[in-house]
Amino acid sequence: MTEDRGRDVGRTAARVIEELERLIVTGEFLPGQPIRQELMAERFGVSRLPIREALRHLTAEGLVRHEHNVGYTVARLQQSEFDQIYLMRAALEREVLASLPRFTDDVLAEVRRIGDTVTAAAERGDILEMRMRNQVFHFAMFEQSPLNLVVAELRRLWTMAMPYHAAYLYDATVRQRVVAEHDLMLEALAEHDNDRLIELMNLHRHGGETSTGIMLRATRTSAD
Incomplete structure (x- = not known):
């Protein structure tokens, strides 16, 4: 049961990663724009867990940045x-x-x-x-x-x-x-x-x- 739930979260996170990346790359989400986890969960119809997983992944990829006590934003390149x-x-x-x-x-x-x-x-x-x-x-x-x-x-x-x-x-x-x-x-x-x-x-x-x-x-x- 736990393994099945983990696979479901992984598949959902992969879908969220793909969609968030599209929103950033196409310019719908602009550099510096905040990414609110609760709003993304509502938009994609998922829980906040796959949203957090997706945001961590995109942070590692350099598309998103995280600041303590502020949250996630679309990366703004220097x-x-x-x-x-x-x-x-x-x-x-x-x-x-x-x-x-x-x-x-x-x-x-x-x-x-x-x-x-x-x-x-x-x-x-x-x-x-x-x-x-x-x-x-x-x-x-x-x-x-x-x-x-x-x-x-x-x-x-x-x-x-x-x-x-x-x-x-x-x-x-x-x-x-x-x-x-x-x-x-x-x-x-x-x-x-x-x-x-x-x-x-x-x-x-x-x-x-x-x-x-x-x-x-x-x-x-x-x-x-």
């Missing part, structure tokens, strides 16, 4: 933390892309198909869908790497920075550039030119890092 995320991304993505095998025709076709969904979202100005599909596009490549632990850490880093990327894509010129860079990456993948792929990813990442960093600094200045 500029130095944001810079470190991109520093680690640069190092890990280089290793992952260098380790990619030659893609089969089926895998390459799937990555192209996902790229088309990013393009479609960009063309209709659906910023949220573009952000979400953009991550799917990149991890469709990354997950072909044998470096599974590195890829898992990359996913955590991407997720931590995701709430800050929305403003970057409101510029139609930026959306067009992102799509064009994806097309060049697909060409490099088709040719199994991993060195070229790394160069393109560095350029691609730099655009997001620079624009999002400017936005982050502006937000911090306004708050101050």
Whole structure:
């Protein structure tokens, strides 16, 4: 009976983790916003136990922060933390892309198909869908790497920075550039030119890092 209850709590906590992460990544919950356990329990129709489990997990992942006598809030990145995320991304993505095998025709076709969904979202100005599909596009490549632990850490880093990327894509010129860079990456993948792929990813990442960093600094200045 106790084991069954533990499994039920675990499954419920997993569902709550997924939903809370979605709320944070999509921007429905903003950086610095309090997360009230009783309100979340009511919203998800669960007890407070799986809510606490989910919040502890998301705190360990860096999406949520806990302060004694204050409670849980959505993590608000400092500029130095944001810079470190991109520093680690640069190092890990280089290793992952260098380790990619030659893609089969089926895998390459799937990555192209996902790229088309990013393009479609960009063309209709659906910023949220573009952000979400953009991550799917990149991890469709990354997950072909044998470096599974590195890829898992990359996913955590991407997720931590995701709430800050929305403003970057409101510029139609930026959306067009992102799509064009994806097309060049697909060409490099088709040719199994991993060195070229790394160069393109560095350029691609730099655009997001620079624009999002400017936005982050502006937000911090306004708050101050």
